[in-house]
Amino acid sequence: MKIRVKINGVTREDDVEPRLLLVHYLRELAGLTGTHIGCETSICGACTVLMNGAAVKSCTVLAVQADGSEITTIEGLSGRNGQLHPLQQGFWEEHGLQCGYCTPGMILAAHQLLSRNPHPSRAEIRKALEGNLCRCTGYQHIVKAVEWAAEKVRAQAEHA
């Protein structure tokens, strides 16, 4: 079946089998392996991407369900010259990762949070990341990383 998807600003057209999962489409056809496959049961959130700005678990979305949509993966967050997104910087600065497996999903779930709520409390950050599991950090540094990014985005907005 023919689908048309805009991934990180670039429109693609592909002929896909209806049973192809969005995560496999992104990794194998689009070659964007930053989106990770974790539990494959829509629990862990490692496969989280943005579909029309909303966080979704791409291991439980069919590629055909994404037809006509805009997808943002972790590769789409950084600037053209490789400039890290404030969330990516925050995870760097605050040690928001150890093994890094959950990180792309964490960052995209956090991205949706900041787009809806630029000044989240710690409790709101934890709630927004409820669908994303990390088995290394104990989450403390992840929460700090998101706070760092929120502060950075706020400071950038003030200077703009």
Added chain:
Amino acid sequence: MQAFEYASPRSLQEAIRLLPAQWGPTDVLAGGTDLVSAMKDGISTPQRLVNIKQIAELHRMTFSPRAGLHIGATVTLRELLDDGAVQQHYPGLIQAAEAARSEQLLNMGTVGGELLQRPRCWYYRNGYGLLALRDGKSLVPEGENQYHAILGNAGPAYFVSPSFLAPILIALGATVQLHGPRGARSLPVQKLFVTPTRVGQREHDLAPNEILTEIRVPYRPGVRTAVYEIREKEALDWPLAMAAVALRQEGGVLRDPRVVLGQVAPVPWPSPEAERTLTGKKPSEDLADAAGRAAVAQATPLSKNGYKVQLARIAVKRAILSAVQQGG
């Protein structure tokens, strides 16, 4: 996942024409959060999926005091939560939808799909069917039944109804619209749920060629509502017991109380016993406690789920107290 063909019709009539008269070969796809998981696990093995997200009329939500709230089946839980009229007039519905988190699930999951999601029973999810049968005998009574039903569990069905929204919708007197080849019919939400008694029977009163199109919730100003649920972990879990309450206070006493339990029986479980306990009485902690006791008086726990009786009792009590404390 087994291969299947995919149809994405633009009209309801076209979608209905694509559905056969028996279960199995075709499934209706909305958000897919439950169905796609079940297909990956081989629990659902459709040869055709009919995507209903392209049908504009199923994605509408309207509110007026006269008509109440009409929620199209494919409105997402996130869209429901973000709606100003729902926030203003249906706080109980907000509470219940909010509990069905994660964020990702709220974004993809639809209101219709939330009602029609299949049970979480691990025998069902591992391929033993809704009745959890091996050699014609249910595995549940002597098996791992810690999350199974404590009410309405005479058998052969022991699973619990998984919907977060159904108990409060029933308490609010909501109905669902179903469309099939012979037109539309309307059912109270309670009647959408049935306890299967034989192999092949589903837990919903929905024909294989019918589509749930809309949920209608009456507007009842002055009605106070609350949902209280108890779960093992705070994040990303189904409750062990929940209770939804809708009631009015008039001259210091309770009127028209509705008490509906969730996650304790194969269907959402209204408690006329608890409602009788409350009617015409002055609200108090003792009264709420008595209603909680009445709600579980007929419970018949299985070998490993006796603890759920206590949880259900407390959920009812706290939902009542919370509703009473609300304005309205």
